[in-house]
Amino acid sequence: MARTLYDKLWDAHLVKQRDDGSALIYIDRQIIHEVTSPQAFEGLRLAGRQPWRVGSNFATLDHNVPTTPFKNASEIEDDTSRIQVQTLEDNTRAFGIREFGIGDVRQGIVHVMAPEQGAVVPGMTVVCGDSHTSTNGALACLAHGIGTSEVEHVLATQCLVAKKMKNMLVRVEGELGAGVTAKDVVLHIIGVIGTAGGNGHAMEFAGSAIRSLSMEGRMTICNMSIEAGARAGMVAVDDITIDYVRGRPFAPKGADWDKAVDYWRTLVSDDGAQFDTVVEINAADIKPQVSWGTSPEMVLPVDATLPIPEQESDAVKRSGMERAYQYMGLTPGMKITDIKVDRVFIGSCTNSRIEDLRAAAVVAKGRKKADNVKQVLVVPGSGLVKQQAEAEGLDKVFVEAGFEWREPGCSMCLAMNPDKLLAGEHCASTSNRNFEGRQGNGGRTHLVSPAMAAAAAVAGHFVDIRDFDSRDL
Amino acid sequence: MEKFIREDGLVAPLDRANVDTDQIIPKQFLKSIKRSGFGPNLFDEWRYLDEGQPGQDNSKRPLNEDFVLNQSRYQGASILLARRNFGCGSSREHAPWALLDFGFRAIIAPSFADIFFNNCFKNGVLPIVVSEEVADELFSAVQGKEGYRLTVDLAEQKIIRPDGEAIAFEIDAFRKHCLLNGLDDIGLTLQVADSIREYEASRQQREPWVFIE
Numbered sequence: 224m225a226r227t228l229y230d231k232l233w234d235a236h237l238v239k240q241r242d243d244g245s246a247l248i249y250i251d252r253q254i255i256h257e258v259t260s261p262q263a264f265e266g267l268r269l270a271g272r273q274p275w276r277v278g279s280n281f282a283t284l285d286h287n288v289p290t291t292p293f294k295n296a297s298e299i300e301d302d303t304s305r306i307q308v309q310t311l312e313d314n315t316r317a318f319g320i321r322e323f324g325i326g327d328v329r330q331g332i333v334h335v336m337a338p339e340q341g342a343v344v345p346g347m348t349v350v351c352g353d354s355h356t357s358t359n360g361a362l363a364c365l366a367h368g369i370g371t372s373e374v375e376h377v378l379a380t381q382c383l384v385a386k387k388m389k390n391m392l393v394r395v396e397g398e399l400g401a402g403v404t405a406k407d408v409v410l411h412i413i414g415v416i417g418t419a420g421g422n423g424h425a426m427e428f429a430g431s432a433i434r435s436l437s438m439e440g441r442m443t444i445c446n447m448s449i450e451a452g453a454r455a456g457m458v459a460v461d462d463i464t465i466d467y468v469r470g471r472p473f474a475p476k477g478a479d480w481d482k483a484v485d486y487w488r489t490l491v492s493d494d495g496a497q498f499d500t501v502v503e504i505n506a507a508d509i510k511p512q513v514s515w516g517t518s519p520e521m522v523l524p525v526d527a528t529l530p531i532p533e534q535e536s537d538a539v540k541r542s543g544m545e546r547a548y549q550y551m552g553l554t555p556g557m558k559i560t561d562i563k564v565d566r567v568f569i570g571s572c573t574n575s576r577i578e579d580l581r582a583a584a585v586v587a588k589g590r591k592k593a594d595n596v597k598q599v600l601v602v603p604g605s606g607l608v609k610q611q612a613e614a615e616g617l618d619k620v621f622v623e624a625g626f627e628w629r630e631p632g633c634s635m636c637l638a639m640n641p642d643k644l645l646a647g648e649h650c651a652s653t654s655n656r657n658f659e660g661r662q663g664n665g666g667r668t669h670l671v672s673p674a675m676a677a678a679a680a681v682a683g684h685f686v687d688i689r690d691f692d693s694r695d696l
Numbered sequence: 697m698e699k700f701i702r703e704d705g706l707v708a709p710l711d712r713a714n715v716d717t718d719q720i721i722p723k724q725f726l727k728s729i730k731r732s733g734f735g736p737n738l739f740d741e742w743r744y745l746d747e748g749q750p751g752q753d754n755s756k757r758p759l760n761e762d763f764v765l766n767q768s769r770y771q772g773a774s775i776l777l778a779r780r781n782f783g784c785g786s787s788r789e790h791a792p793w794a795l796l797d798f799g800f801r802a803i804i805a806p807s808f809a810d811i812f813f814n815n816c817f818k819n820g821v822l823p824i825v826v827s828e829e830v831a832d833e834l835f836s837a838v839q840g841k842e843g844y845r846l847t848v849d850l851a852e853q854k855i856i857r858p859d860g861e862a863i864a865f866e867i868d869a870f871r872k873h874c875l876l877n878g879l880d881d882i883g884l885t886l887q888v889a890d891s892i893r894e895y896e897a898s899r900q901q902r903e904p905w906v907f908i909e
Contacts, residue, residue, distance in 0.1 A: 238895045239888055243869035247885060249895055251906050259788065261729035270882070275892075278909040287727065303727035303750050310729050347906065354787040354811055368811050370789035371731075372818035372881070380885040382892055386868065388810075418714055419781040419807060452781070454810045475905030483905055518714050539713045539779055546712065637786075639723045656785060658718040664747040 225493035227390045228459050229425040232365040232490070236348045238382055247382045251347040253374070254333045255282035255320065257311040258639070259352025263375035264314040274318055275381040281342045282315045282322040284308055285332045286639045290602050290629035295325055304640065318378075331605025331631040334358035334446065334572040338438070339607055341471025345460050345487040350377055354449045355572045355655065360457035361441035362464060363490040365425070367454040389499040391424035391453060392492075395432040397506035402688040404582065405440030406574060406653065406672035408432065408504075409447040410512035414522040416502055421453030424500060427492060428458050432506035438467040439578040446573045447655050450519040459491035511688050513559050514657045514670040516547035521657070522670065523559060525687045531555045550659055551667050552647065560685050562669065565648035567592075567599040567680040568662070569626075569673055571636035574653035575604030577611050579673040583653075584617040586677035586691065592625035593683030599626040600642060602634040626680065638663045651679035698820040699878035703801045704847040705774030708765055709838045715778060716785035717812060721794040725750055734790055735797030739765060765798075769842045777834055778805040782823075783812025792819045802848045804855065806831045817871045820878065822850060824865045850876060 226234070239247040260282075267273070274280065287304040296312060299305035308325075315322040323329040329336060334355050337343045349359045349366035352374045359366035369383065377383060393412055413420075426448045433441065441458045448456025458464075465484055468474050475483045510524035521544070523529070532548070532555060535541040548555065553562065569575075569583050580603060592599050601621045603609040609631055612618055618628045635642040636654035638661070644650050646665025653676050654661075657668040671679065678686045725737045727750055736754040741747075743765060745758040759766050765773070776795065782805040783791060792815045795803070802822045816823045826834070837857070838844045847856040850872060855863040874881065885892075900907055 239891050241870065243873075245868060245870040247888065247891070249892070249899065258726050262731045262789075265729070265731075272882070276896075276907075278907070301727075303724075307727050307729060344905070346903065352787060352789075354785065356787075368787035370787055370792075370811065370815035370818060372789060372815070376882050376885065379882045380889075380892065381896075382885055384870070384881055384885065418784055419809070422781070422807060422810060449785075449811075452784070452809065473908060479905045483903070486903065518716075520714075542711075543713050637718075637723050639726065656716070656718070658716045658785060660722055660741045661718050664722075664741060 225495040227492040227496040227498060228363060228427055228457055228490060229365065229390055230496070232346065232348065233387055235346065236365065245384055245386050248348060248385050250350050250377050250381055250383055251279060252337070252343055252349045253280045253377050254337050254349065254351035254356070255280055255374070256285050256333050256353065257307045258286045259371050260314065260374055261307065261310045262371045263378060264318065266375040267378055272379045274320065274378045277319050279381065280320045280378070281337060282311060282320050283330050283333060283336050284311060284324060286633045286637065288325070288632040289640050290632050290634045290642055292630055293325070328606035328610060331608065332572045332575060332633055335575060335604030335608065338362060338442065339471070339605055341468060341474030344468050344474055344483070345464060345490050350383065354454065355446050357448045357454060357456045358442045358446040358572055360445040360448070360455055361438060362468070363457060363460045363487065365455055365457070368449065388425045388455070389423055390497070391421055391426045391500040392498040393426055393428050393502045393504065394430040395428065395504045395506050396430040397432055399432055399506050399509065402511055402674065403509050404672040404674065405436050405443040407509055407512045409444045410514065410519070410522045410670060411509045412504060413447065413451045413519045415504065416451055418450060418518055418520045419452045421448060421451045424453050425455040425457065426451065426453035428456060433458060434461060437578055438463060439576040442576065443573055450655055460487045511672065511675050513675065513685050515551065515553060515559065516544065517550055517657055517659050518543070519655070519657060519670060521547055525559055525675070525685060527559055529553060529555050529557050529559065560687065562649060563595060563684045564651045564679045565597055566644060566650045567596060567676050568635040568650055568652040568654060569676050570600065570602030570604070570634050571654035572604065573655045574673050575602060575608065577608050579653065580608070580612045580617050583673040583677040584620045586674050586681065587624040587626060588620050590624055590681045592680050595683045596680055599680045600629055600635055601626050602629045603631050605631050635662050637661060651676045651685065697818070697878045697880065700801060700820050700822050700850055700875040702847065702849050703774060705801065705845060706770065706772055707775045707777050707838045707844050707846050708770040708773035709777045709835050710764060711779065711835060713779040714781045714784055717783055717788050717791040718785055720783065720791040721788065722748070724748065726788060726790050731793055732797060734794035735799070738794040738798040739763070772799070774799050774801050775846055775848065776800045776803045777838055778803055779831065780806045782808050784809035787811045789815045789818070792816045792821050796821050804831070804834065817875060818881070820875065822848065822875060824848065824855065826863060826865065830863055
């Protein structure tokens with residue numbers, strides 16, 4: 224029978240199907256960070272259990288780490304952050320788990336580090352106590368976020384109790400217009416299907432527009448499948464996938480490599496495979512996107528005007544829009560390009576890979592941050608991304624433009640470290656969530672692509688990247 | 697995990713859609729390395745007028761009197777009535793920990809985000825899916841009558857209204873079994889450790905590169 228990519232990944236990891244519909248699936252990789260793991264390790268200790276397969280786990284520090292230079296955990300000023308970082312260090316040492324810690328060039332955001340290291344390769348099941356684990360699905364993996372109880376469960380048993388999800392196909396056909404990036408594609412998809420659109424589904428992204436994207440772009444799209452309601456997003460294997468994995472430190476080598484590639488080539492949805500839900504998107508319809516509200520589905524093309532709540536027929540949606548207007552301090556009907564920006568954040572597991580930094584640097588080169596913009600943070604996703612960017616001279620481009628070049632980490636995506644918005648500030652952000660208070664209490668987030676963020680930094684307000692070069696600033 | 701059998705409790709209505717886990721428990725409280733103590737900071741940004749910090753004495757903070765959980769009629773509520781896509785966003789299990797610590801044992805909504813839904817069951821919190829129509833009716837009933845209570849009977853899979861009328865709900869058999877008995881998943885899974893080892897051996901043949909040391 225014709226199977227989807229998700230069906231194949233599920234079947235290949237099924238340890239036991241129970242009569243009641245639940246199943247035990249095997250987990251190949253668990254990625255661990257400091258925020259969602261301490262209680263799991265404590266649980267192991269209390270029960271006197273050991274990790275089932277220690278080598279399957281990869282740990283690093285990302286959420287709490289400062290993005291200003293520091294040498295060890297004791298230099299972290301915030302007591303609670305420091306304790307959490309030290310707790311991970313203690314736990315990985317005690318249980319013998321591999322950790323890329325402070326000062327290790329491999330340290331970085333979990334979802335940047337894992338593919339970069341080849342810790343995640345096609346065909347795997349990948350979990351992490353972090354909802355953006357879906358990022359790894361770009362490598363044709365079944366990858367999704369889990370809670371801390373499940374982190375403990377995977378540590379102890381290498382398995383997860385799961386129920387098979389439904390299959391959803393999001394097909395984006397055609398050619399993307401100039402200035403339209405992977406970030407705009409995924410924001411557009413979320414705008415079309417809503418933040419609950421993928422609930423209960425594993426979401427495969429396909430079509431010529433997806434095929435044309437680099438692995439970095441595919442990761443950006445799978446990263447935000449969770450914002451479309453689907454905890455797992457994925458893309459089938461092709462040459463781009465295999466070229467990306469080749470030569471990475473933990474990827475297979477020699478004869479194993481050839482055998483692996485033969486298998487990985489089968490990780491595509493078969494012709495005629497059945498999807499429960501299919502969404503068709505025309506690539507030509509996608510414009511550069513800017514979110515205006517407090518949910519990722521409140522997103523519009525940059526040339527649009529803000530919606531009028533009275534025109535919304537769904538009462539629950541209408542009240543959500545009214546509340547969003549109040550929080551964001553914006554007026555219905557205003558132009559997106561009239562929204563002024565106080566801070567800019569370029570980074571996060573969505574957009575902190577080398578390609579993202581290059582896209583931002585192209586816009587920043589030879590230009591200066593606008594006077595009304597208080598701060599532009601550029602935060603690479605890992606030490607290796609930082610190293611690569613510096614080798615290409617991107618750091619200099621940013622610094623000359625008045626941007627700040629920082630150390631790797633999650634930073635202002637969720638503001639657990641000192642990088643925060645102040646109440647009322649508008650931020651052009653390449654991150655993934657525009658929830659109330661996400662980037663700092665009272666902060667107002669607008670989700671955009673790296674190029675759009677850099678353009679907003681230079682202009683001081685949102686601008687359409689498509690006519691940026693010809694614009695009189 | 698505490699068993700969930702039957703909950704008879706006061707209902708609090710949270711009338712907004714897409715409530716995300718950043719709202720349920722803001723990030724500064726995730727720095728705790730414990731599972732308990734999150735209740736005072738549940739919905740922190742909506743409940744208080746100032747910005748909350750971990751380790752603070754919350755009893756001295758200015759309350760947002762407009763927020764539903766601060767209204768006297770809802771004090772002591774153990775059932776939360778919510779709107780669609782409740783618990784979206786971050787996978788933080790601190791969200792159900794905070795709801796439980798505050799005193800909620802059941803959450804009724806037209807839909808839940810997948811990861812949050814799953815996390816509830818690991819903590820003895822029962823998320824119940826009802827239709828949009830039933831949710832609308834319950835919102836009217838709760839908002840219309842002070843002291844409105846519901847009974848949730850898990851064994852019978854029913855929400856029972858004050859007039860005795862019952863609303864049936866669906867739940868996975870395995871999850872129901874675990875909740876009713878307060879079972880620890882890990883112990884159950886380790887009962888089939890041999891199956892896991894068998895699976896590993898066959899995978900190791902097919903994909904040896906997965907099994908790095």
